[in-house]
Amino acid sequence: MNNKIKKKLVKNWFKDLQDLICYQIEEIENYSTSFKNKIWNRDKLKDQGGGEYRILENGKVFDKVGVNFSEVYGKFSKEFRDQVPGAKKNPNFWASGISVVMHMKNPNVPAMHFNTRFISTSQSWFGGGIDVTPCLVDNKLKFWFHSELKKCCDRHNKKYYKKYKKWCDNYFYLPHRNEPRGIGGIFFDYKKDSWEKDFAFVRDVGLTFKNIFYSIIMKKNKIKWSKSDKEIQYLKRGRYVEFNLLYDRGTKFGLKTGGNSDAILMSLPPSAKWK
Amino acid sequence: MNNKIKKKLVKNWFKDLQDLICYQIEEIENYSTSFKNKIWNRDKLKDQGGGEYRILENGKVFDKVGVNFSEVYGKFSKEFRDQVPGAKKNPNFWASGISVVMHMKNPNVPAMHFNTRFISTSQSWFGGGIDVTPCLVDNKLKFWFHSELKKCCDRHNKKYYKKYKKWCDNYFYLPHRNEPRGIGGIFFDYKKDSWEKDFAFVRDVGLTFKNIFYSIIMKKNKIKWSKSDKEIQYLKRGRYVEFNLLYDRGTKFGLKTGGNSDAILMSLPPSAKWK
Numbered sequence: 152m153n154n155k156i157k158k159k160l161v162k163n164w165f166k167d168l169q170d171l172i173c174y175q176i177e178e179i180e181n182y183s184t185s186f187k188n189k190i191w192n193r194d195k196l197k198d199q200g201g202g203e204y205r206i207l208e209n210g211k212v213f214d215k216v217g218v219n220f221s222e223v224y225g226k227f228s229k230e231f232r233d234q235v236p237g238a239k240k241n242p243n244f245w246a247s248g249i250s251v252v253m254h255m256k257n258p259n260v261p262a263m264h265f266n267t268r269f270i271s272t273s274q275s276w277f278g279g280g281i282d283v284t285p286c287l288v289d290n291k292l293k294f295w296f297h298s299e300l301k302k303c304c305d306r307h308n309k310k311y312y313k314k315y316k317k318w319c320d321n322y323f324y325l326p327h328r329n330e331p332r333g334i335g336g337i338f339f340d341y342k343k344d345s346w347e348k349d350f351a352f353v354r355d356v357g358l359t360f361k362n363i364f365y366s367i368i369m370k371k372n373k374i375k376w377s378k379s380d381k382e383i384q385y386l387k388r389g390r391y392v393e394f395n396l397l398y399d400r401g402t403k404f405g406l407k408t409g410g411n412s413d414a415i416l417m418s419l420p421p422s423a424k425w426k
Numbered sequence: 427m428n429n430k431i432k433k434k435l436v437k438n439w440f441k442d443l444q445d446l447i448c449y450q451i452e453e454i455e456n457y458s459t460s461f462k463n464k465i466w467n468r469d470k471l472k473d474q475g476g477g478e479y480r481i482l483e484n485g486k487v488f489d490k491v492g493v494n495f496s497e498v499y500g501k502f503s504k505e506f507r508d509q510v511p512g513a514k515k516n517p518n519f520w521a522s523g524i525s526v527v528m529h530m531k532n533p534n535v536p537a538m539h540f541n542t543r544f545i546s547t548s549q550s551w552f553g554g555g556i557d558v559t560p561c562l563v564d565n566k567l568k569f570w571f572h573s574e575l576k577k578c579c580d581r582h583n584k585k586y587y588k589k590y591k592k593w594c595d596n597y598f599y600l601p602h603r604n605e606p607r608g609i610g611g612i613f614f615d616y617k618k619d620s621w622e623k624d625f626a627f628v629r630d631v632g633l634t635f636k637n638i639f640y641s642i643i644m645k646k647n648k649i650k651w652s653k654s655d656k657e658i659q660y661l662k663r664g665r666y667v668e669f670n671l672l673y674d675r676g677t678k679f680g681l682k683t684g685g686n687s688d689a690i691l692m693s694l695p696p697s698a699k700w701k
Contacts, residue, residue: 327687396671412602
């Protein structure tokens with residue numbers, strides 16, 4: 152299959168998934184509120200792609216959820232050429248992705264994050280992952296969440312889960328705090344085993360995320376919470392902010408490639424506290 | 427004067443200034459609340475210095491204020507040796523400093539920041555600055571603040587104010603937002619014109635900060651504020667967090683040299699919001 156068709160298929164899937172996820176969220180909110188969307192372009196004069204971010208705030212279930220689609224292209228700056236595989240040879244790039252961050256009203260429901268992307272330079276690869284960040288301990292939920300991810304991974308390759316779980320644990324870690332961000336999940340990057348198989352896996356990860364967040368919300372959103380639970384959530388969100396601004400590669404990549412800062416920083420919680 | 431005596435004099439000044447500033451703040455709070463302090467060491471086994479940070483929260487005037495003193499020494503990691511003047515030749519370093527960040531209850535009073543430091547490798551130099559971040563516009567205050575800084579600078583060298591104001595404007599800037607952090611101030615680094623004169627300037631900057639924050643609070647803290655003013659303050663604090671975690675060199679330096687993360691991140695506001 153030629154590269155142009157691959158890009159089109161991937162982009163269309165990410166767009167469709169954005170719709171699917173947004174519909175699911177509005178259903179969970181019982182259609183009492185809806186997403187606001189914003190379309191943005193990387194450059195005002197030259198066509199260098201852009202994206203659409205959708206945001207829902209102050210829902211009954213979600214404090215803030217952002218669902219971001221982007222398709223960007225152009226030339227990498229000199230600074231980036233050494234850092235991105237295949238960009239040294241040729242600075243042209245194309246990248247498309249979807250990312251979702253959910254900050255929940257009920258502190259019993261973890262913050263949830265999902266992202267998949269396809270990047271094309273003189274090489275091309277997929278990346279992505281799912282991870283959740285509870286602020287209150289629930290080992291049963293942790294076990295269930297990881298078993299769902301393992302099932303998804305096992306459908307494609309029996310080696311994926313172990314490898315991608317470890318990658319996730321290493322990535323979502325705050326060294327200055329000696330703390331993991333949450334309870335992990337799966338994380339993968341530079342994935343270029345076979346385009347067809349990789350794309351099938353990426354689609355499955357997206358649908359698995361949709362099922363996981365729905366199930367977690369159904370399980371946990373009924374549980375009552377106190378003011379002190381909410382305070383714990385605000386402090387945990389402070390850690391989330393620290394991770395995203397100090398370490399997150401997607402944030403750095405986006406800000407340095409002239410991405411839309413509102414879309415990139417949409418992942419930040421509506422409010423956070425520090426002691 | 428030998429280097430050992432210089433270090434001792436500088437360190438003692440920073441410690442005394444920490445006391446002076448903390449007394450001033452407790453006086454402003456009418457002694458109804460007081461600082462909590464924590465002494466920390468860089469390493470548990472080897473003596474590599476440490477510091478003392480003091481924090482006052484939930485006051486009548488201050489939402490959160492941190493006053494941090496540190497004296498650290500050791501060897502720079504390989505990563506840092508290329509970045510710090512004089513560290514390539516010899517990785518040993520000694521550094522001492524004081525930093526203050528004030529997040530105010532009344533949104534009419536700007537957030538205020540001050541820092542001075544002395545760093546010694548095979549070279550040695552001073553750095554520091556004062557800057558303020560209002561969330562509500564007050565051009566009269568801005569004019570007064572800058573004229574006070576100019577007076578302080580002019581006492582030492584007529585060229586300082588213009589140079590250090592520009593440096594401050596360039597440094598406290600959020601490129602991804604196309605926004606300055608606040609209304610500027612003065613910022614200087616790698617200052618090694620004459621140790622005696624530089625140290626006199628650094629002491630004056632410290633005392634000027636003490637006068638400035640006292641005067642600003644006396645001027646502005648009486649003004650009534652609304653809930654929507656407070657919301658503007660929370661959003662402005664979000665920008666403050668973005669700057670500190672994405673760009674602030676002191677934060678990066680501290681976290682990468684194994685500084686105490688609570689002391690370093692003490693600069694973060696008690697609470698922040700993002701839209």
